[in-house]
Amino acid sequence: xxxxxxxxxxxLAPLHRVxxxxxxxxxxxxxxxxxxxxxxxxxxxxxxxITGMNRPVYWGVYITNFVFFIGLAHSGTFISxxxxxxxQSWRAPLTRAAEAIxxxxxxxxxxxxxxxxxxxxxxxxxxxxxxxxxxxxxDVTAVGLYMLSSIVFFYLSLLPDIALCRDRLTNVPRWQQRxxxxxxxxxxxxxxxxxxxxxxxxxxxxxxxxxxxxxHTVVSWLFGMTVQPGWHTALIGPFFLLGAxxxxxxxxxxxxxxxxxxxxxxxxxxxxxxxxxxxxxITFVLGWLYMMIAEHLTIGYASMTEEMTVLNDKFxxxxxxxxxxxxxxxxxxxxxxxxxxxxxxxxWMVFASVLINIGMWMxxxxxxxxxxxxxxxxxxxxxxxxxxxxPEVLITLACFAGLIFLYALFTRFFPIVxxxxxxxxxxxxxxxxxxxxxxQPAASD
Amino acid sequence: xxxGGLVSTFFNxxxxxxxxxxxxxxxxxxIYYFLTRWIIAGGRTGSPTASEDPSTKTDV
Amino acid sequence: xxxxxxxxxxxxxxxxxxxxxxxxMENNTPVAGKDQAGMGRAILxxxxxxxxxxxxxxxxxxxxxxxxxxxxxxxxxxxxxVQATFKNEEGTVLIDYTRCIGCRLCTVACPFTVxxxxxxxxxxxxxxxxxxxxxxxVAPRPKGVVEKCTFCTQRLRKARETAEAAGRTFAxxxxxxxxxxxxxxxxxxxxxxxxxxxxxxxxxxxxxAYRLFEELGTQPKVYYLxxx
Numbered sequence: 001x002x003x004x005x006x007x008x009x010x011x012l013a014p015l016h017r018v019x020x021x022x023x024x025x026x027x028x029x030x031x032x033x034x035x036x037x038x039x040x041x042x043x044x045x046x047x048x049x050i051t052g053m054n055r056p057v058y059w060g061v062y063i064t065n066f067v068f069f070i071g072l073a074h075s076g077t078f079i080s081x082x083x084x085x086x087x088q089s090w091r092a093p094l095t096r097a098a099e100a101i102x103x104x105x106x107x108x109x110x111x112x113x114x115x116x117x118x119x120x121x122x123x124x125x126x127x128x129x130x131x132x133x134x135x136x137x138x139d140v141t142a143v144g145l146y147m148l149s150s151i152v153f154f155y156l157s158l159l160p161d162i163a164l165c166r167d168r169l170t171n172v173p174r175w176q177q178r179x180x181x182x183x184x185x186x187x188x189x190x191x192x193x194x195x196x197x198x199x200x201x202x203x204x205x206x207x208x209x210x211x212x213x214x215x216h217t218v219v220s221w222l223f224g225m226t227v228q229p230g231w232h233t234a235l236i237g238p239f240f241l242l243g244a245x246x247x248x249x250x251x252x253x254x255x256x257x258x259x260x261x262x263x264x265x266x267x268x269x270x271x272x273x274x275x276x277x278x279x280x281x282i283t284f285v286l287g288w289l290y291m292m293i294a295e296h297l298t299i300g301y302a303s304m305t306e307e308m309t310v311l312n313d314k315f316x317x318x319x320x321x322x323x324x325x326x327x328x329x330x331x332x333x334x335x336x337x338x339x340x341x342x343x344x345x346x347x348w349m350v351f352a353s354v355l356i357n358i359g360m361w362m363x364x365x366x367x368x369x370x371x372x373x374x375x376x377x378x379x380x381x382x383x384x385x386x387x388x389x390x391p392e393v394l395i396t397l398a399c400f401a402g403l404i405f406l407y408a409l410f411t412r413f414f415p416i417v418x419x420x421x422x423x424x425x426x427x428x429x430x431x432x433x434x435x436x437x438x439x440q441p442a443a444s445d
Numbered sequence: 446x447x448x449g450g451l452v453s454t455f456f457n458x459x460x461x462x463x464x465x466x467x468x469x470x471x472x473x474x475x476i477y478y479f480l481t482r483w484i485i486a487g488g489r490t491g492s493p494t495a496s497e498d499p500s501t502k503t504d505v
Numbered sequence: 506x507x508x509x510x511x512x513x514x515x516x517x518x519x520x521x522x523x524x525x526x527x528x529x530m531e532n533n534t535p536v537a538g539k540d541q542a543g544m545g546r547a548i549l550x551x552x553x554x555x556x557x558x559x560x561x562x563x564x565x566x567x568x569x570x571x572x573x574x575x576x577x578x579x580x581x582x583x584x585x586x587v588q589a590t591f592k593n594e595e596g597t598v599l600i601d602y603t604r605c606i607g608c609r610l611c612t613v614a615c616p617f618t619v620x621x622x623x624x625x626x627x628x629x630x631x632x633x634x635x636x637x638x639x640x641x642x643v644a645p646r647p648k649g650v651v652e653k654c655t656f657c658t659q660r661l662r663k664a665r666e667t668a669e670a671a672g673r674t675f676a677x678x679x680x681x682x683x684x685x686x687x688x689x690x691x692x693x694x695x696x697x698x699x700x701x702x703x704x705x706x707x708x709x710x711x712x713x714a715y716r717l718f719e720e721l722g723t724q725p726k727v728y729y730l731x732x733x
Contacts (some may be wrong), residue, residue, distance in 0.1 A: 055621060056488030115606050118605070119606050125589075127467060129459035131587060141465070149475065228614075376718060380557055
């Protein structure tokens with residue numbers, strides 16, 4: 001009733017006990033999270049004035065984080081849903097690790113909005129007085145539905161493995177065994193259950209794909225639906241979407257490399273997977289470059305006054321350092337690394353992926369702030385300015401710490417590689433090879 | 446039945462948007478709940494293919 | 506229903522900024538202080554802004570008093586998720602401070618940057634605290650909400666109440682925002698744009714009349730009479 005998987009022991013190995021190193025890591029991350037929480041409470045009591053935001057820069061680091069974390073979330077859905085529909089069976093070992101990024105980054109994306117509100121305690125007003133003409137309501141609906149669906153999709157994909165843990169992990173603490181029992185919902189691994197599960201996952205994969213496209217487009221429309229230079233462009237939807245998939249996939253590479261090392265999963269998360277991700281990342285980086293060129297050439301060529309103020313600010317003005325660093329970090333270095341150094345070399349892949357994520361955070365900042373510092377009204381009166389203050393830094397660190405904490409915590413209690421999806425055959429399954437291939441190690445493994 | 450007027454009122458007044466959000470979330474939750482139950486219920490029905498594959502026969 | 510609008514004659518305005526000061530006293534806008542103002546946090550429902558064209562010595566300077574434009578197709582109310590900001594039947598764009606969640610999408614959506622946010626709880630020097638305007642519409646706003654020029658909506662209510670108490674019909678000319686009343690150069694006019702006989706209506710159709718960023722289509726109701 002549990003599908004046979006030659007790597008089962010390896011994958012279950014990390015779950016047998018929590019190490020001292022874990023407690024230290026979790027403690028450090030919790031400390032960072034608590035610091036961020038304290039900063040938010042202080043902000044709630046004192047007012048948003050303790051941040052660096054002002055007029056005209058009403059939105060700063062918090063909204064940057066909102067866009068960034070929701071972008072990261074697209075990693076999981078892309079790998080598990082979109083690649084599933086495309087029949088890319090090599091993705092099977094990665095799905096849970098990628099979806100876990102989705103699951104644990106979404107709360108911090110949505111949380112960043114709440115942190116940014118002047119009256120977070122009035123959040124129910126969105127339900128009581130919700131007005132659908134506002135892009136914020138589109139956001140609430142899309143992101144909320146995405147979060148709910150991701151949780152369900154993740155849980156359902158986890159179900160057979162929870163049952164496996166319930167049955168195999170007999171030496172773990174009693175509370176943990178009880179947890180598996182409850183969460184397994186009476187899963188007994190019959191062929192019919194697997195058949196139904198696959199059907200639901202197939203259906204949800206289609207739905208999640210539509211959600212992914214909707215979510216990040218709707219997030220971009222917070223900016224795109226205004227008339228502000230730099231924001232009001234039809235390209236902003238696809239631009240944000242591609243950026244999200246790029247940063248998400250790079251995040252998956254980083255997560256996988258760490259898991260591989262820390263949990264000794266070299267046989268299961270083999271180099272071949274990284275090579276496949278490498279090809280995807282090259283495609284996405286080039287796609288992102290296309291968007292950047294299309295956007296900036298269109299603006300620059302027509303040279304409308306207000307648009308040029310913002311464009312020049314990015315190219316040669318106040319934000320030029322960040323802008324060009326971002327270009328190097330997201331495009332130049334990673335593309336060179338991926339093409340010349342990335343094949344069969346996980347170290348270089350991680351290096352480039354880290355650069356991409358740093359660059360993409362900067363990219364979100366660059367989209368948001370310069371359009372605000374040069375509002376039409378200010379014209380030739382000078383610019384606004386923005387410098388993040390300590391609360392914003394602490395809360396940002398807390399969000400990253402939170403993502404890592406939840407992720408690390410999860411990997412100690414549940415298998416991060418789906419054992420049933422990478423099994424040799426599923427019970428009663430007719431097309432075993434398509435959905436559950438035996439991982440083929442690459443030559444260098 | 447002034448459809449245009451209805452649509453305009455829906456988008457412009459406070460309240461209906463919130464109702465839509467609740468309906469969508471509630472609907473999704475309900476669907477997911479029943480889907481999950483349907484999946485688990487697959488373990489209780491007599492499965493015709495189970496007898497073909499002896500390796501799946503275990504006592505739980 | 507009247508449609509309230511304003512006309513500002515830039516030939517008559519000499520940027521004394523009495524309008525800005527009067528507005529602040531009338532509407533209880535908090536005092537930001539030097540540091541906060543330096544950060545860009547000052548709340549000025551009406552502001553007088555310098556628009557400079559050309560290089561020294563061929564400079565043309567226009568000083569433009571800028572209240573809220575009270576657009577007929579406002580970018581701000583479109584994006585408010587809870588309808589905390591709304592346009593009433595007389596065309597005035599107002600804010601419900603008890604409903605505002607402080608998301609600030611309206612502040613970034615406004616192309617005229619006329620909306621302000623309360624970054625801190627409001628504060629005044631002791632001497633000013635004794636002279637706050639007691640009208641309920643301008644009760645000090647708490648931190649975390651957006652505020653902006655309301656065309657002194659409390660004065661409209663008071664004008665209607667006064668007319669009713671005196672047993673006469675309310676006339677549009679009874680209602681004057683603080684900035685219009687105070688203007689030293691008599692440069693500001695206010696009234697019903699829909700009344701073809703009103704002064705604002707006639708001035709709004711003058712060949713010198715223009716509006717800021719008209720091409721954006723928000724249909725602002727504050728008209729300027731071109732300088733020179």
